[in-house]
Amino acid sequence: MTPGERALVAVRLMRLDPMGLGGLWLRARPGPARDAVLACLHIKRAARIHPGMDDDALFGGIDLAATLGAGALRHRAGIIGRSETLCLAMAERCPPGLAARLGQAIDAGQCGLVAIDEGAEEGEALPAALAERLGLFVSLDGVSRADIPTGSVIEDGAARERLPAIRLDDHKLARLTVAAAELGIASFRAPLLAARAARGLAALEGREAVGEADLALAANLVFAHRAGPQEEPDPAEDREETEEPSEHSPQRPEDSLPPEDVLVEAVRAALPADVLSRLAAGRAVTAASGGRGSGAARRGNRRGRPLPARPGRGSDARIDIVATLRAAAPWQTIRRRDAESHRLVHVRPGDIRRKRFEETSDRLVIFLVDASGSAAASRLAEAKGAVELMLAEAYSRRDHVALIGFRGENAELLLPPTRSLVQTKRRLAALPGGGGTPLAAALRAGAELGLRQRGQGYAPSLAILTDGRANITLDGRADRQAAGEEARQAAVLIAASGITGIVVDTGRRPSRELAELAQAMAVPYLPLPRATAEALSGVVSSALARP
Amino acid sequence: MTQPFPFSAIVGQDEMKSAMILTAIDSGIGGVLVFGDRGTGKSTAVRALAALLPPIRQVEGCPVNSARPADCPDWADVTSMRRVSRPTPVVDLPLGVSEDRVTGALDIERALTRGEKAFEPGLLARANRGYLYIDEVNLLEDHIVDLLLDVAQSGENVVEREGLSIRHPARFVLVGSGNPEEGELRPQLLDRFGLSVDVASPTDVEMRVEVIRRRIAYDNDRAAFLRHWRAEDAALRKRIVAARKALPGIETPEAALRDCAELCLALGSDGLRGELTLLRAARAHAAWQGDAAVERRHLRGVAAMALRHRLRRDPMDEAGSGARVDRVVDEMFGPLREAAE
Numbered sequence A: 001m002t003p004g005e006r007a008l009v010a011v012r013l014m015r016l017d018p019m020g021l022g023g024l025w026l027r028a029r030p031g032p033a034r035d036a037v038l039a040c041l042h043i044k045r046a047a048r049i050h051p052g053m054d055d056d057a058l059f060g061g062i063d064l065a066a067t068l069g070a071g072a073l074r075h076r077a078g079i080i081g082r083s084e085t086l087c088l089a090m091a092e093r094c095p096p097g098l099a100a101r102l103g104q105a106i107d108a109g110q111c112g113l114v115a116i117d118e119g120a121e122e123g124e125a126l127p128a129a130l131a132e133r134l135g136l137f138v139s140l141d142g143v144s145r146a147d148i149p150t151g152s153v154i155e156d157g158a159a160r161e162r163l164p165a166i167r168l169d170d171h172k173l174a175r176l177t178v179a180a181a182e183l184g185i186a187s188f189r190a191p192l193l194a195a196r197a198a199r200g201l202a203a204l205e206g207r208e209a210v211g212e213a214d215l216a217l218a219a220n221l222v223f224a225h226r227a228g229p230q231e232e233p234d235p236a237e238d239r240e241e242t243e244e245p246s247e248h249s250p251q252r253p254e255d256s257l258p259p260e261d262v263l264v265e266a267v268r269a270a271l272p273a274d275v276l277s278r279l280a281a282g283r284a285v286t287a288a289s290g291g292r293g294s295g296a297a298r299r300g301n302r303r304g305r306p307l308p309a310r311p312g313r314g315s316d317a318r319i320d321i322v323a324t325l326r327a328a329a330p331w332q333t334i335r336r337r338d339a340e341s342h343r344l345v346h347v348r349p350g351d352i353r354r355k356r357f358e359e360t361s362d363r364l365v366i367f368l369v370d371a372s373g374s375a376a377a378s379r380l381a382e383a384k385g386a387v388e389l390m391l392a393e394a395y396s397r398r399d400h401v402a403l404i405g406f407r408g409e410n411a412e413l414l415l416p417p418t419r420s421l422v423q424t425k426r427r428l429a430a431l432p433g434g435g436g437t438p439l440a441a442a443l444r445a446g447a448e449l450g451l452r453q454r455g456q457g458y459a460p461s462l463a464i465l466t467d468g469r470a471n472i473t474l475d476g477r478a479d480r481q482a483a484g485e486e487a488r489q490a491a492v493l494i495a496a497s498g499i500t501g502i503v504v505d506t507g508r509r510p511s512r513e514l515a516e517l518a519q520a521m522a523v524p525y526l527p528l529p530r531a532t533a534e535a536l537s538g539v540v541s542s543a544l545a546r547p
Numbered sequence B: 001m002t003q004p005f006p007f008s009a010i011v012g013q014d015e016m017k018s019a020m021i022l023t024a025i026d027s028g029i030g031g032v033l034v035f036g037d038r039g040t041g042k043s044t045a046v047r048a049l050a051a052l053l054p055p056i057r058q059v060e061g062c063p064v065n066s067a068r069p070a071d072c073p074d075w076a077d078v079t080s081m082r083r084v085s086r087p088t089p090v091v092d093l094p095l096g097v098s099e100d101r102v103t104g105a106l107d108i109e110r111a112l113t114r115g116e117k118a119f120e121p122g123l124l125a126r127a128n129r130g131y132l133y134i135d136e137v138n139l140l141e142d143h144i145v146d147l148l149l150d151v152a153q154s155g156e157n158v159v160e161r162e163g164l165s166i167r168h169p170a171r172f173v174l175v176g177s178g179n180p181e182e183g184e185l186r187p188q189l190l191d192r193f194g195l196s197v198d199v200a201s202p203t204d205v206e207m208r209v210e211v212i213r214r215r216i217a218y219d220n221d222r223a224a225f226l227r228h229w230r231a232e233d234a235a236l237r238k239r240i241v242a243a244r245k246a247l248p249g250i251e252t253p254e255a256a257l258r259d260c261a262e263l264c265l266a267l268g269s270d271g272l273r274g275e276l277t278l279l280r281a282a283r284a285h286a287a288w289q290g291d292a293a294v295e296r297r298h299l300r301g302v303a304a305m306a307l308r309h310r311l312r313r314d315p316m317d318e319a320g321s322g323a324r325v326d327r328v329v330d331e332m333f334g335p336l337r338e339a340a341e
Helices: A003-016 A032-041 A055-059 A064-070 A096-107 A128-133 A157-165 A170-182 A189-205 A212-223 A235-243 A245-251 A261-268 A273-288 A298-303 A321-338 A373-378 A380-397 A421-430 A439-455 A480-497 A512-521 A533-545 B014-025 B042-052 B099-103 B108-114 B123-127 B142-154 B187-192 B205-220 B222-249 B254-267 B273-289 B296-307 B321-333
Strands: A023-027 A060-062 A075-077 A085-088 A112-117 A136-139 A305-311 A353-358 A362-370 A400-407 A410-418 A458-466 A500-505 A525-527 B032-036 B056-059 B083-086 B090-092 B104-106 B119-121 B131-135 B156-161 B164-169 B173-178 B195-199
Touching: A003 A023, A003 A032, A003 A136, A003 A157, A003 A189, A003 A212, A023 A128, A032 A085, A032 A112, A055 A060, A055 A096, A096 A112, A096 A128, A096 B131, A112 A128, A136 A212, A157 A189, A170 A189, A170 A212, A170 B205, A189 A212, A189 B205, A321 A353, A362 A380, A362 A439, A380 A400, A380 A421, A380 A458, A400 A421, A400 A439, A410 A421, A410 A439, A439 A458, A439 A480, A480 A512, A500 A512, A512 A525, B014 B032, B014 B042, B014 B173, B014 B195, B014 B222, B014 B273, B014 B296, B032 B042, B042 B090, B042 B131, B042 B173, B042 B222, B090 B123, B099 B104, B099 B123, B099 B142, B104 B156, B104 B164, B119 B123, B119 B164, B123 B131, B142 B156, B142 B187, B195 B296, B205 B222, B222 B273, B254 B273, B254 B296, B254 B321, B273 B296, B296 B321
Parallel strands: A023 A112, A023 A136, A085 A112, A362 A400, A362 A458, A458 A500, A500 A525, B032 B173, B032 B195, B090 B131, B131 B173
Antiparallel strands: A060 A075, A305 A353, A400 A410, B056 B083, B104 B119, B156 B164
């Protein structure tokens, strides 16, 4: 089955049973292929929602325009409840509050949701609360318009009628459940949704009971994106599992159950390998940032702690209409009596209230940890200890932390911004040592992450732990001189961007190069050798606290 | 309203179930925090429990579910003296909820149409005498958490805004759930939860299959499924009601008090709330077991859930604090001889 056909099956299932399946997670950039798929879904214009939508629009509320016009309360029906299938564009930017509300609506069977995820960058993913509830996943990466079979938009009315009577025998149900467990899917929603999908597929095919093919396809559609080790495994173990999934099964004690390897295979075969691995990365991201794909900190900033609305009109301030009406409300009877013209609602300029938010930035400490061979030989363990102390510090201040490790040829974002210490600790402990020191790449990665997160409202700072012996260039060559020069350039970039931070020298003895680098970066330099971990943590936190 | 999944049909998750039952016996224990993966039946359990509990009697039309007409707040204009019975309320507090919705605010409808300043009660009012359920409580915005802390502590919601000065009782059992990997809970809020349990997806395949089987049976033919479990749910309900009745009569020997204090000292839990909750939970547990006095095995049965979230925590400690509690309990009370239950 080609990805295009697979997408089409998912679409037909969605049309058949949107509420039962929860929805469809459609990972696709704008383009003709996506348009074709969406066209098949027949989503009404009114059912399109976007991440910025407020509660009133979604769930209904007071229709202010009509209320003011009529002088009596007019309610407006919300989008949820009006339509079976909703379509959420730019789902990767969905704030956690909206995700939670949509999740509730899905759980309550009020609607099915098509979430169009355009996530391109690392850290952008569908909120986990939604990803968990949407049954189907389709990725249109690399799928062109020509791959989508045309003319196959069949009305499935008959299938709808058939659906309630479709049988799924207990044995097959057990196999779905076991396959889900086998794939490391902890949630019980997955097998339930797969069962639902299997029945839907049988209905589409005109069968009376779920067949073998339905089972495999349902597992494929529902499990593929959820599959993967739930726990952070050893990298080696992980590889083994993805490469040789069948190796895993003989260890299972339940031999009474038939081999569900067929299903597991069906899932593994569902998506190209890189999509699976990228999804796994995406899941890590989602898990780390609590599903706030649009950036955790925005929660703290864009909305902020609401302050009471204030009278007066600012040039760019948003008018708090409700507060304005509230201010005007008690006077209505009096004003009506005194009014010359007959109006239903009398709002005077003095009633106007502006919205105000208290904006505070969440701090984000990005740890750049050198795990190169030279650092490992000297004091990687101590550096890790220092990072842990700083993490404890960050925890008490409720800072966010991110972790970038660098060794060998490049720097790797081990943990996107998160508040979860458990995760950070785990990733840090798992960071192996060895290889060259791609310092320039690390600095760049840190600066890029910092700038990106600043765009989302964090106040980033860098904590760089290295022995400063840069010897790998950006393009991965071993050239000490060029690497040093590139690191210096990256440092200047950091200074120019105004990101604060600290450089901790973890080498055996302080390195002059690194001190100069810190100077270029305009951040304090701290040689680790003489410092105990506690002292280090104190200095670092005061350095990072610098405005 | 559709009938929720029956409580007795929930497979496994014994600790979570027993924690919830304890709060149903004594709502003064102060709520349950359930931490675990998504899709492990956390919200199912809360809804099921509320449906299981005996209905409450309330004055008809009272926005805060008052039991007696005298308890109705004066702003509510409750005219009816009739008392009606209704299921125990379970109110969802979604993420991203506005402060107005939580505490209540000026009633715009009446303000607009009649020019009156009136109070429109919020979620806290609706949750009075029932359950307030917060999914993903660890992602809740700080200003909402502040609100909840205050109300959960005082049992009263005070609204001072927009020229309104309103107060009403808001005593509810707080049930929070979340996934610790996604963020930590503020220690202040953590402390407000009486009990805390960790749930995990069962690893036993048979058990997993059974979960799915029951859920599908429920989805396919709700009425038949409910009929099938009605007797067990009724038995549970009876036992809870009996335990509630027995609770005031449970004796608390001096030795049990000493045990509580020593346990908390040994664990170094902050404040005295740990002792108090431990004792309350142990009493409820004794009542549930049909015993007349609190014994060590009752303490043992609830120690982990009452204390694991109160330990002065090393944020870097990987092993669950539950294990720490169990270890200390074993050291103090000697190793477990018989199964707790």
